[in-house]
Amino acid sequence: MVVDIPPPELARHPLRQLASDRWAVAGGATIVVFLLIALAAPLLSGLEGHDPYTYDLDAVSDTGAPLGFGGGISVEHWFGVEPMTGRDLFAIVVHGARTSFLVGFAATALAVLIGVAVGLTAGYLGGWYDRLVSRFIDVLFGFPWLVFVIALGAIAPADLPKQLLIILVIGLFGWPGIARVVRGQTLALKQRTFVVAATALGAGPGHLLRHQYLPNLTSTIIVYSTMTIPGMIGAEAALSFLGVGVPPPTPAWGRTIGDAVGWVQTDPMFLVFPGTALFLITLAFNLFGDGLRDALDPRTRGLKR
Amino acid sequence: MTALKRLPGVLGTLVVISLLTFAVFYLLPADPAQLSCGRPCTPDRLAQASAFMGYDKPWFQQYLDFLGGIVTGRHFGAGRAAVDCAAPCFGWSFRLNAPVTRLLLDRAPVTFSIAGGAALLWLVIGVGAGVLAAVRRGTAIDRSAMLLSTVGVSAPSYLVGLLGILLFGFTLDMVPVGGYIPLAESPVDWAWHLILPWTVLALLNAAVYARLTRGQMIEVLGEDYIRTARAKGLRERRVIGRHGLRNVLIPVVTVFGLDLGTLLGGAVITERVFSMQGLGALLIDAVGTVDLPVIVGVTLFSALLVIVANVLVDLVYSVLDPRVGKETTSR
Numbered sequence: 001m002v003v004d005i006p007p008p009e010l011a012r013h014p015l016r017q018l019a020s021d022r023w024a025v026a027g028g029a030t031i032v033v034f035l036l037i038a039l040a041a042p043l044l045s046g047l048e049g050h051d052p053y054t055y056d057l058d059a060v061s062d063t064g065a066p067l068g069f070g071g072g073i074s075v076e077h078w079f080g081v082e083p084m085t086g087r088d089l090f091a092i093v094v095h096g097a098r099t100s101f102l103v104g105f106a107a108t109a110l111a112v113l114i115g116v117a118v119g120l121t122a123g124y125l126g127g128w129y130d131r132l133v134s135r136f137i138d139v140l141f142g143f144p145w146l147v148f149v150i151a152l153g154a155i156a157p158a159d160l161p162k163q164l165l166i167i168l169v170i171g172l173f174g175w176p177g178i179a180r181v182v183r184g185q186t187l188a189l190k191q192r193t194f195v196v197a198a199t200a201l202g203a204g205p206g207h208l209l210r211h212q213y214l215p216n217l218t219s220t221i222i223v224y225s226t227m228t229i230p231g232m233i234g235a236e237a238a239l240s241f242l243g244v245g246v247p248p249p250t251p252a253w254g255r256t257i258g259d260a261v262g263w264v265q266t267d268p269m270f271l272v273f274p275g276t277a278l279f280l281i282t283l284a285f286n287l288f289g290d291g292l293r294d295a296l297d298p299r300t301r302g303l304k305r
Numbered sequence: 306m307t308a309l310k311r312l313p314g315v316l317g318t319l320v321v322i323s324l325l326t327f328a329v330f331y332l333l334p335a336d337p338a339q340l341s342c343g344r345p346c347t348p349d350r351l352a353q354a355s356a357f358m359g360y361d362k363p364w365f366q367q368y369l370d371f372l373g374g375i376v377t378g379r380h381f382g383a384g385r386a387a388v389d390c391a392a393p394c395f396g397w398s399f400r401l402n403a404p405v406t407r408l409l410l411d412r413a414p415v416t417f418s419i420a421g422g423a424a425l426l427w428l429v430i431g432v433g434a435g436v437l438a439a440v441r442r443g444t445a446i447d448r449s450a451m452l453l454s455t456v457g458v459s460a461p462s463y464l465v466g467l468l469g470i471l472l473f474g475f476t477l478d479m480v481p482v483g484g485y486i487p488l489a490e491s492p493v494d495w496a497w498h499l500i501l502p503w504t505v506l507a508l509l510n511a512a513v514y515a516r517l518t519r520g521q522m523i524e525v526l527g528e529d530y531i532r533t534a535r536a537k538g539l540r541e542r543r544v545i546g547r548h549g550l551r552n553v554l555i556p557v558v559t560v561f562g563l564d565l566g567t568l569l570g571g572a573v574i575t576e577r578v579f580s581m582q583g584l585g586a587l588l589i590d591a592v593g594t595v596d597l598p599v600i601v602g603v604t605l606f607s608a609l610l611v612i613v614a615n616v617l618v619d620l621v622y623s624v625l626d627p628r629v630g631k632e633t634t635s636r
Contacts, residue, residue, distance in 0.1 A: 141563050282459040282460075
């Protein structure tokens with residue numbers, strides 16, 4: 001898809017446009033709250049008086065089910081406790097935010113870096129390189145990547161930290177979307193007068209890419225980075241849910257939801273707390289990303305395809 | 306014929322993917338024989354495993370043997386311990402002492418049942434809701450469809466699946482909470498056990514298709530040929546069904562082709578939620594026990610599935626849009 005660059009007079013107030021979008025503002029606020037929670041996780045769980053690692057077998061019955069109402073919710077344990085171990089669920093959920101953000105941001109950064117580099121060079125150079133890259137992107141797009149990522153876990157070196165491995169693999173599978181958009185934008189920029197003029201004046205590829213192309217791609221890159229983050233957070237959670245993601249005891253929402261499978265009937269709150277957190281942060285990023293796209297790309301404004 | 310013209314490309318993709326997969330899983334690990342040997346792994350047994358699986362041969366020989374096995378079948382080991390792996394042979398699980406192909410075929414129906422039913426349901430619901438929203442256009446419908454699709458995209462299928470189990474399975478006691486009944490055993494029980502997974506996967510994905518269909522339908526309804534059809538005196542139902550829908554389905558089919566990999570991933574996750582033993586469970590078990598031939602088998606098999614399904618989608622595409630294939634530059 002070739003997207004034309006908006007004329008400057010239409011893109012004048014992207015921030016004001018963003019601020020007038022209620023859903024985007026709500027999404028942005030939720031992101032900020034979650035970020036603060038992630039940053040202050042040790043403080044918050046310290047305030048409650050627990051950490052996510054210490055077992056408390058007194059909080060669970062002989063069968064492992066948490067004692068008390070709603071999975072052991074009390075003044076002592078704000079979100080109740082984990083079945084079997086009695087670990088504090090509030091501490092697990094707030095520390096889990098750190099894992100989600102760390103993996104989500106790092107994998108997105110990797111995907112955006114690769115995607116921009118590939119898309120920019122493909123659009124700029126064209127020819128057989130562009131055809132090869134485009135074909136590769138087509139193949140990757142419809143690829144059963146989850147199956148591959150699960151399989152890769154088996155052969156990964158044991159001394160490679162699991163979280164780093166997850167960042168690498170989901171980042172390496174996550175770039176085709178950005179690459180395709182950046183390639184399209186680069187192709188459109190190629191026809192623009194200022195690029196043609198710079199080329200005619202004898203500007204080299206380095207100058208063209210850095211000073212003519214990249215500055216005009218910034219808003220696209222920002223929008224697509226924002227829209228990539230929830231996918232990456234979701235991918236990590238899905239892997240952890242399947243038991244092939246972040247290993248215990250590092251808190252991770254996906255893994256806790258996976259652990260909750262066997263407790264759905266006896267302790268539904270064990271599912272509800274991490275599940276709500278995961279859903280809210282994903283929704284927040286999607287709403288904010290949609291709003292950002294509408295604000296920075298007037299073409300979709302009010303259209304919402 | 307479009308499909309025939311694309312055959313070399315499809316075969317090329319398959320070869321490249323199989324080569325890459327093979328390289329990643331057999332060349333990257335220091336010692337694949339170690340991974341196939343089991344525990345405890347004595348040096349004798351290691352050498353035996355290596356010879357049995359053919360890891361002592363050069364890598365291109367191993368790769369050609371693997372490809373040959375898929376086409377003509379092959380043997381593993383020698384002498385009395387030799388086993389025959391009939392075509393299409395996707396390898397031999399030294400650990401389970403079984404041909405990978407049989408393991409795949411045992412599990413595939415579960416995954417296919419989940420993915421197939423869910424995809425059918427989400428296409429019907431998504432396109433249906435989208436057409437309805439377009440025909441009865443109003444801002445309320447627009448906004449709720451838009452918001453619902455964002456919610457659908459944001460909600461992890463396993464979370465919604467587990468909440469569905471809690472509500473409809475345990476609390477209301479309406480549907481089974483898990484397990485898979487083979488279709489051949491009892492079609493009714495088969496569908497009854499799958500109804501919740503289908504619904505969950507379908508509803509989460511349908512919203513996106515509803516949005517796409519709605520936007521496309523509104524665009525199509527503004528076209529000249531729709532006005533012509535109406536001017537000819539055709540009934541509205543026929544105008545939309547015959548002239549509108551056909552053109553709306555073209556982008557829907559394109560997006561569906563791109564979603565096939567996601568669909569397979571969704572089925573893998575759904576298997577775990579509803580404790581069904583499909584391809585995903587086979588793969589996760591194999592990763593846990595480091596059963597390399599099974600891992601490679603499942604991985605290649607799923608890539609093959611998605612590529613073949615994409616060819617089928619392209620066929621549907623050329624039926625829907627007669628322009629495709631007439632001009633070579635149309636895509």
